[in-house]
Amino acid sequence: MVKKKVLVTRKWPASVEARLARDYDVTLNDTDTPMTPEEIGAALNEYDAICPTVSDKLPASIFTGDHKAQIIGNFGVGYNHIDVAAAHAAGLTITNTPGCLTDCTADIAITLMLMLARRAGEGEREVRSGNWTGWRPTHLMGTRLRGKTLGIVGMGRIGIATAQRAQAAFGMHVVYYNRSTVSQDAMGALEATALDSIDAVLKASDVVSLHMPGGGANSKMIDAEKLRLLGPKAMLINTARGDVIDQDALIHALQNGQIAGAGLDVFDGEPNVPEALMSMENVVLLPHLGSATTETREDMGNMVADNLDAFFAGRDVPNPVA
Ligand code: DGY
Secondary structure, eight states: OOOOEEEEOSOOOHHHHHHHHHHSEEEEOTTOOOOOHHHHHHHTTTOSEEEOBTTSOBOGGGOOSOOSOOEEEOBSSOOTTBOHHHHHHTTOEEEOOOSTTHHHHHHHHHHHHHHHHTTHHHHHHHHHTTOOOOOOTTTTOOOOOTTOEEEEESOSHHHHHHHHHHHHHHOOEEEEEOSSOOOHHHHTTOOEEEOSSHHHHHHHOSEEEEOOOOSGGGTTOBOHHHHHHHOTTOEEEEOSOGGGBOHHHHHHHHHTTSSSEEEESOOTTTTOOOHHHHTOTTEEEOOSOTTOSHHHHHHHHHHHHHHHHHHHTTSOOSSBOO
16 A cells, blocks of 8 residues: 655654654654745645644645645644644644643743742853852842742643642642633642633732643733733743743833743744843743653654544544644
8 A cells, every 4th residue: 555645844753753654655854954834835735744843834825725735743732833724724634732741841831930939040050150159148049939829821731730730849829810611620639719810810920820822812912011910029931832922021021120030931933032031130941842851752743643543544533623
């Protein structure tokens, strides 16, 4: 039987590249450099399946209609880099990888929270630069997390996992806003109070962690007005998507002491990071590491492969993007 042609746009862990290559005629991107939307558009006419990542752009303009490709197996849970409506209109099935990256992304949200609250980035820079002069009672004093309020915007899997960690490990109170009701079943032992608006969460919290999807109505949702609600002692954590924060407004709020600090794993216009953010001490910056563990990246690749296998065997795909 002729093998289906599959394009993998970036380098994957070797074990999942090997799995895919056993069953498909796979083109791997050994250079591991981003493909342009035009190149991905051309590939839609050459391959049966395209497997992009968050660092690819698949705008409406590349979905011209009569494609050879039938499925986009996205390597990642977020899919705001794909114009889903245009891809669906062009007859393509889209799948993603929910669930397997929940724990690791929540771990990174907690990492940012701790680094910010305990000024770990500043301290590390000081040691490495040779400027540390020794222990002193008022040196790099941070903020204790125990007893503080964590506000979650977007109480899906990752929001819940972040809140569970913060409550179990640091005794934080948790408030949250979610568009739909979240069942106690989904939250397990977590004790969290639902508030009726994002504004209420921003006003009530010492630390706010963002977990809503990017794009659409969520783009620039945290704007200058919302940032003003946080207050000068509050910290903002973002492991979701860069575009959910108005980055210029955030820089202004940080520069003017409207908020205490920000921990960011994602940026609007990645991999570009504004110089203003890089020069501020009260900001922790990570290069989109949320799902970056060997185990999770292998799980993500295997989920993409499971979806392709189901699709080409004529079964329902396990993780369709609606
Ligand atoms: C995702 O899956 O959406 C992450 O941002 C990258 O792993």
